[in-house]
Amino acid sequence: MTQLWDFSGGIHPPEHKDFSTTRPVRRAGIPERLVLPLQQHTGDPAETIVGVGERVLKGQKIAAVKTGMGVAVHAPTSGVIESIVEHPVPHPSGMADWCMTLRPDGEDQWCSRKPVPDYRALDRDQVLGIIRDAGISGMGGAGFPTSIKLRPPRDRKINILILNGAECEPYITADDMTMREKADEVVAGLKVMAWILRPERCVIGIEDNKPDAIAAMRKATEGTQTEIAVIPTKYPSGGEKQLVQILTGMEVPSGGIPADIGVICQNIGTAVAVAQAVLDGTPLISRVVTITGEAVREPGNFEALIGTPIKYLLEQAGVQQDRLSRLVLGGPMMGYTLTTDAVPVIKTTNCVIAAAASELPAPLPEQPCIRCGQCAEACPMELLPQQLFWYAKATEFDKAEHLNLFDCIECGACSYVCPSSIPLVQYYRFAKGEIRMQRAEQRKADRARERFEARQSRLEREREEKERRRKERAKAAADAQARKKAEAEQAAAEGAVADGRSAKAALVEQALARKKAKAEASQPPPAAEPQSTH
Amino acid sequence: MWTSVLVAVLVLLALAVVFGGLLGFAAERFKVEGNPLADQIDALLPQTQCGQCSYPGCRPYAEAIARGGCINKCPPGGESTIKALANLLGVEPEPLDAEHGVEQVKRVAVIREDECIGCTKCIQACPVDAILGAAKHMHTVIEGECTGCDLCVEPCPVDCIDMVTVEPDILTWTWAPPTPGLIATDRQGASA
Missing domain, CATH: 1.10.15.40 (Electron transport complex subunit B, putative Fe-S cluster)
Structure with missing residues (x-):
């Protein structure tokens, strides 16, 4: 029996999971048109490598990441690339982003695949390369590229590999159904990842409200050292940091990642994708999505191609448009409202709730905080939601940051328990966004300052250069004049060149000399002669 | 009696000289350049x-x-x-x-490139060297480096520079603050 710990806080919202677990996972089939966003993961968007009008085969890479962090996008079925356009994507802003649209030809023709059943014969980096080329990013929520996560820094020894089957958020059952129906593939994927990371322990954490999944996983891991940890149902036990704490008793440091304490956490769906990529040579082109809520007649899970419009899946589940009041992507706690059902399923889409009006009513109006402190008790990260709320509302972001705003996992437990129905998480998201924006602006300002100073020094240098050149020119001119003068003097001294003026001066001098001599000759010195006569 | 007063005065004087010297030395030695x-x-x-x-x-x-x-x-x-x-x-x-001036939303300069005559006047005006081009060749603004200062607009002899408001895209989008709704009693009144 695996030893378990507890995390502080947490809540027990109504689960509503039984809506979607009564039917087996259905194949959604091929819709009329697939929309494939170029960015379905954390990092840099992929770049298209096929053109509009080109025919592509199922599993063919259609967008690759050339530089930076990211994963590739593959064609989920054979067909023709219809366009590369801006199309609404699953994003809380409801904005559009660049997508490739694919018109399936219905033949579902595979490109050539290279299964590697004997992956142990390969180098670990080669297997990581297969995982990267298969376009696998985390399928639980954030969509971090899996090949990067599976390559922790060299100085970090990974002791524990955790497979996150907690799926703690109400309504969502995608991982539950995957474990029930594809337990062998989950375990195969876990084995590949364990071979890459060589941890001391492999643990699959599952909440105790999924007995069928637990039984299936127990059966699949029989005879192996993989531990199945049945953890008490409490939201948000499926949060990465919470699950690590439950299973290891260690806390992920603030601002750090689980690898900092020797733990790596992977999603159930990711494990299946890794198994398919390595053992079958199949890239990530489909995933299990829960379609649930009171506004669909046949809620359940669908194996949907990436790029399938949500509208198509809702129709398959028998949506009742007259009952539908709100479409939520993700769970009711952390998900967001969709503005259109045209958005496609992407690699991180795990659930769509088609809610009736009574099911997820519009939030009650916000009332003043009464300082009851229930939020602080519910917070799984042991933060001070009340203080964060005050500071976020007063836009005193530095103080909010000082109270570890960035440790907030936005689980929504505080908003759920708030008796004044204050949308606390929305305040935190706002504050985080503002802080990130301010930081970006600061970076830009620093860069502008650098460029301004560089320009100033360049102008200064140019001015000095100009001044120096001007002085040099002046000096050269003065030198030339002095040289000319000196030459002239020298010539005069040598008498080589006698101009009229100097000749005249010489004549005057000669005349003066003659006159002097004459005067001396006609007037004998009076003093000398008497002396001599006496 | 007088000797003790003298001693005290001398001691204080000595201390003053020592510390004054120390401070003077520190002021020279650890002088901060600039402000x-x-x-x-x-x-x-x-x-x-x-x-x-x-x-x-x-x-x-x-x-x-x-x-x-x-x-x-x-x-x-x-x-x-x-x-x-x-x-x-x-x-x-x-x-x-x-x-x-008044506070404005963030803007960047954009040159209507087919109208640019390549006079380099805007290049000389740009304080952060964000405009690229050469004499008699088209100029363009490096958007990421433009600070939106407006200084290039005035010198342009053919008025081909526009200041364009930067719209948030999916990468720069952030959550808006919650909008204060109706208070509970108002809401009851409104729904009734």
Whole structure:
């Protein structure tokens, strides 16, 4: 029996999971048109490598990441690339982003695949390369590229590999159904990842409200050292940091990642994708999505191609448009409202709730905080939601940051328990966004300052250069004049060149000399002669 | 009696000489080049280098503030910069001086390239070297480096530079603050 710990806080919202677990996972089939966003993961968007009008085969890479962090996008079925356009994507802003649209030809023709059943014969980096080329990013929520996560820094020894089957958020059952129906593939994927990371322990954490999944996983891991940890149902036990704490008793440091304490956490769906990529040579082109809520007649899970419009899946589940009041992507706690059902399923889409009006009513109006402190008790990260709320509302972001705003996992437990129905998480998201924006602006300002100073020094240098050149020119001119003068003097001294003026001066001098001599000759010195006569 | 007074005076005198010497040495040895306060102020200014404050750039304005100038002359920085400056200098924040302009949304300069005659006047005006081009060749603005200072618009002889508002895209989008809704009693009234 695996030893378990507890995390502080947490809540027990109504689960509503039984809506979607009564039917087996259905194949959604091929819709009329697939929309494939170029960015379905954390990092840099992929770049298209096929053109509009080109025919592509199922599993063919259609967008690759050339530089930076990211994963590739593959064609989920054979067909023709219809366009590369801006199309609404699953994003809380409801904005559009660049997508490739694919018109399936219905033949579902595979490109050539290279299964590697004997992956142990390969180098670990080669297997990581297969995982990267298969376009696998985390399928639980954030969509971090899996090949990067599976390559922790060299100085970090990974002791524990955790497979996150907690799926703690109400309504969502995608991982539950995957474990029930594809337990062998989950375990195969876990084995590949364990071979890459060589941890001391492999643990699959599952909440105790999924007995069928637990039984299936127990059966699949029989005879192996993989531990199945049945953890008490409490939201948000499926949060990465919470699950690590439950299973290891260690806390992920603030601002750090689980690898900092020797733990790596992977999603159930990711494990299946890794198994398919390595053992079958199949890239990530489909995933299990829960379609649930009171506004669909046949809620359940669908194996949907990436790029399938949500509208198509809702129709398959028998949506009742007259009952539908709100479409939520993700769970009711952390998900967001969709503005259109045209958005496609992407690699991180795990659930769509088609809610009736009574099911997820519009939030009650916000009332003043009464300082009851229930939020602080519910917070799984042991933060001070009340203080964060005050500071976020007063836009005193530095103080909010000082109270570890960035440790907030936005689980929504505080908003759920708030008796004044204050949308606390929305305040935190706002504050985080503002802080990130301010930081970006600061970076830009620093860069502008650098460029301004560089320009100033360049102008200064140019001015000095100009001044120096001007002085040099002046000096050269003065030198030339002095040289000319000196030459002239020298010539005069040598008498080589006698101009009229100097000749005249010489004549005057000669005349003066003659006159002097004459005067001396006609007037004998009076003093000398008497002396001599006496 | 007199000797003890003399001793005390001499001791104090000696101490004064020693410490005075130490302070004098420290003042020379650990002298700070430039004005650290101006540096701190400069770090808070938005570095648009637009000159709307009537100083030729952010650094000169920072130096002017360090000498005791007004802190409310920077329209690009707006309210938040005034607040940050007031916080740093320990003075009361003042409203933005409208004489120097009003706070605007973030903009960048865009050259209508087919109208550009390649006169290089805008290149000479740009304080952060964000315009690229050569004489008699088309110029263009490096958007990421443009601070939106406006200084290139005026010199352009053919008026082919527009200041375009930067719209948030999916990468720069952030959550809006919750909008205060109706209070509970109003809501009951509204739904009734």
